[in-house]
Amino acid sequence: MSCPEIALQKKVKQMRKVQRKNYSEEFREKVLAAYYDGQETVLMIARRFGVKRDTVSGWVRRHDKAKKLLLHYQKASR
Numbered sequence: 001m002s003c004p005e006i007a008l009q010k011k012v013k014q015m016r017k018v019q020r021k022n023y024s025e026e027f028r029e030k031v032l033a034a035y036y037d038g039q040e041t042v043l044m045i046a047r048r049f050g051v052k053r054d055t056v057s058g059w060v061r062r063h064d065k066a067k068k069l070l071l072h073y074q075k076a077s078r
Contacts, residue, residue, distance in 0.1 A: 013016070028059055035060055 020068070027049075034045045035056065046053040 031056055032063055043061075045063060 031045060031049050031051070034040060034048070035042065040048070042056050043053050046056045049056075
């Protein structure tokens, strides 16, 4: 492969990289509160807050996992 081809491949890879958005902890807490309120679907919450559905689902999944671990360690320390 020639040098220009390699440079072109690198440029294409850089263009394909998705920029991650950084959301504040306060914003995530508002989204999670809306989810646990139980009045809206994940899709409705995502649209209301302007984030992707997968983002909301991921935050919920991580929150549930952290909560489970916390409860596990609290029981183990008794």
